[in-house]
Amino acid sequence: MSSTAPTGATTMLDDFMVRAVLAGLGVALAAGPLGCFVVWRRMAYFGDATAHAAILGVAASFAFGVSLYLGTLAVAAGMALLVARLTALGHAMDTALGVLAHSALALGLVAASFVPDLRVDLSSFLFGDILAVGRTDLLWIWGGALAILSFLIWRWQSLVSTTVNEELAMAAGIDPRVERLVLSLALALVVAVAIRIVGALLISAMLIVPAAAARGFSRTPEAMAILASVIAGVSVMAGLWGSLWFDTPAGPSIIAAAATVFAVSTLLRRP
């Protein structure tokens, strides 16, 4: 990472810790509101399946020499659409989703073992490697996060209406299938964005834990979405700090911090 004419900004971005913080906050920004929908719509398995499929995407990117982000995004989007289709068939899809979520991971790991370059590096995609984030990664992460955020803001009223009650939404002319598609694609995008930060195994946690912690303190969907992003952001900072201080892996440390916030919030809400 050499820069020929260091200005204030470039010098700052040369610091791996600054890049890590920025990357983590980008993910937190998108994960907050999107995670709320995962909680409200009980899409935890959906998130798992999509995130696990990303490992397959990583293997494909290495094997065919395409951009890591594009490969991950394509495979995650494919999985998200498949799962959305299954979910639309009914609530009895729990088993099928479980099968998909775990076989996607297993297949990804098997595929990864055929790619020599990836074998060395596999754990960084499973658990994230936020400290290795470069400037191109930052562009992808913030571009993706802002895309997700604008996507959600654009569809917000329809998404919330569909989530609250599909029939009322349909009576108002909203097509729930469109909203499911929007969420599926947003989920695929967040997987591509977050895989470098917390890794495929913990992306779901990054979505669910902050949102769950925000639930007890929110009276409206908007408040919960904003609070979830704040909690995710705080978890990123705390996790990174803990990771430096105790020399622990950054991705799991971030989730551990979020889980701590969740535990404290649950205790606070208890009468």
Place this chain on the structure above:
Amino acid sequence: MKTALIAAQGLTVDRPGSREAALTNVDFAIAPGEIVTVVGPNGSGKSTLIRALLGNLAPREGKVTRRPGLRIGYVPQRVQIEQSIPMTVRRFLSLPRRIGNDEAAAALTRAGVGDLSDRSIGALSGGQFQRVLLARALLGDPQILVLDEPTQGLDQPGIVAFYQLIEQVRAETGAAILMVSHDLLVVMRASDRVICLNGHVCCEGTPQSVGSAPEYLALFGGRGEGTLALYQHQHNHDHDHLHDHPSQVHRHVQHSPDGCNHNAG
């Protein structure tokens, strides 16, 4: 009825996802300011009729005409709000269209729950929630309110209060009201016209005439006793006997010895 808000002719509608008809050859019309109640046993096609009239279900045969630009306020059957999403009454009213505070307050007051604006939806009683749904349906000044079993899960006093509210809303706004209901006794008293449905229109007319129609009695023999007490006429009720009514106010659509069972035979 040329002034009808919604009219249907020869409506045959399949159950969603099947070729089995839920409704066969149904004619329907509702005039401005009219309160019409659809009664019928479970599976008799009441909700199917509502959804076809609203345009949510395409009929296999026949056609539905809605007055152009008709403003409809709709409360579906058994609305369940996702409990994991935090939601105040006020925020709920702004879904999917954002509305002003004045409009929200006016609708809540009209529905008799003006003080609930800041409450959490999950903390409401069944009766309060139905009134909030009614308030939501009243937004946008509807010409017709369509309520699918609006009193399900309410106790008897709650049901009576709800129908009093419905009559009051009609008086204040002039909106027509189309309801589906199981609460025969109270509902019928609040209605201008009752349609008794069982896959087809069995009979329709004033509450009094339908309450004493043999088709109706065959369907609701046991449960309609309360209604009978209310609308008891001079003639003797005999389920197996097709008698002439002194005043033929209601329209018999189909006569058969076993009343109105479309599966019979």
